[in-house]
Amino acid sequence: MGVYAGKILRVNLTTGAVATEPLPAEKAKLFLGGRGLAGRMLAEEIPAGIDPLGPENKIFFATGPLTGSAAPTGGRYMVVTKSPLNNVIASSNSGGFWGAELKFAGYDMVVVEGKAKEPVYIYVKDDTVEIRPAARFWGMQTNETVDALLAEVGDNRARVLNIGPAGEKLSLIAAVMNDRWRAAGRSGVGAVMGSKNLKAIVVRGSGKVEAANPEKYKEVTGAALKKIRENGVTGEGLPAYGTAILVNIINENGIYPTRNFQEGVFAGAEATSGETLAEKYLKKKDPCFRCPIACGRYCEVDGEEGGGPEYETIWAFGADCGVSDLPSIIKANNVCNEMGLDTISAGATIAAAMELYQRGLIKPEELDGPELVWGSGEAIIEWTRKMGRAEGFGARLALGSARLCELYGAPELSMTVKKLELPAYDPRGVMGHGLQYATANRGGCHVRGYLISPEILGSPQALDRFALEGKAEWAKIFQDLTSVIDSLGVCLFTSFPLGAQDYADLYNAATGESLTAEELLACGERIFNNERLFNLQEGYSAADDTLPRRLLAEPMPEGPTKGHVHLLDKLLPEYYRLRGWDADGVPTAEKKQALGL
């Protein structure tokens, strides 16, 4: 089994039962680990139609085979559950150190079922696993929770995964936090923990992760490290500026969504760019476990310190809300981390609220806080805080953009796909990337097939961003490869320098298997289709593979993308065909059989 721990920890919070079971080895060969294996187990273990916030839902904290190993960036894990935001299969990825520590404790994943009567946390120290009372931590913000838990377990080197007030209040955009400011952010996974009365999982391990073929593993991890260091993006750009390096280039292309996607060029881009962040507020880099790239930022503003902000966060609270004051954006990011909120969804929901206010649908007298005007730094900070505590009008924001806009009778103003808030690239100027938004299994997401890479960044080769030809195939390949990367337990950013063959080399030396790059990609396709089948069972259909009407029907008003809409209906049929799905977006019997599903 090589790098696999070979063991799963299963905790039932209703009965208090704690059990270990062997990793299903055959299934692991088909679904690799992390997102893939946990996604398959979720699909098999929970019946369709259950309440995601009920005790029947399960939540998987799943490492991949490479997590905790010597692979560069091998510290990633996935939170997999049924999403309370949109009922699809959620799989939120995070870095930091928690995932590797779980592996050191001897587990590939923790599965939590049922619901505790009172708030609890789970303490794992190698073979010792305890469900402990957490009433005194309930209501605490993230940093306070971490400090208090570390003090209680008396071990400063333990790793803490937790929710903040937002998850406790069942906000549908609540994140799972780990290592203080790393987040498994999307799809409301924090609310699932909250619904189970589970405040935290504290882990400490003393084991090691050994490759099946140590000599070979040393060689292939060394080769991967060399490629990462020599690549311009992972060797220079990301280390120097973090993900925020994207602000300017996305804005220069006229696809930087501004004021809830009403425009695509933001006058405040330079003031909120990665360059400005590095010049004025960056205190140090903050890398995840065994990461030579170190894109993570740690910033200080007005004596306030914290991890981040990322590109997406700067955009969501910045351009999307019309805010060009970087200090306010940094502070709003800190509030998200303290409250345990997804920064993309939080910022994008405030942006939607600002448009509802602009159009007179939200009335001034409803607001028990700052006016929701474009550009207000005060509004993004204070409304994020109130959202996190579900206080007053903040309770409406805590539902996310789709439900908020529905409440005001204007669902078309919600910039979401399958109720998940879209990230920081306007698809009207990137045809392939828009197709991927429409078809990503968790909804409006950029990291499940990042076609910005070829369409804007010229990697691995430059594609015309407006062209349609070939884009369906690129989307499929990127989605399948990303499924592999997410399931192996390494960071998606390694895909700038590494390709399918590199991942196959790492996987083979680590596990003792001998998959070709094609076979590994087939695992990715299987993983992706398993998620698709889960969503279809939950009632989703081809009609949901779409984009907000604004992006399909209203031409971009200005800038380098002026006059364009997204041409989704010209791309979807070919995409379905390449996927082996019928015209309704359902995998055909032959496809299912070929994938063993």
Place this chain on the structure above:
Amino acid sequence: MKITVKLFATLRTGRFKAESREYAPGTTVAGVARELNIPREELALILINGRSAEPDSELSDGDTLSLFPPVGGG
């Protein structure tokens, strides 16, 4: 002819952020990069008026030229 030249990330070091500059008609992107001492391998992405361009693309009066080193993220 007048060209607005915008530089980003590491290309700014020892140079500038954005300037309006005079060039002879027919100047190419590579010509501008040469004049600014930007080595070929540091010039990864080129936009003229927000649209992707090549080193041998010719500039026209009033263009905005944006130059980037390798950048990525997500």
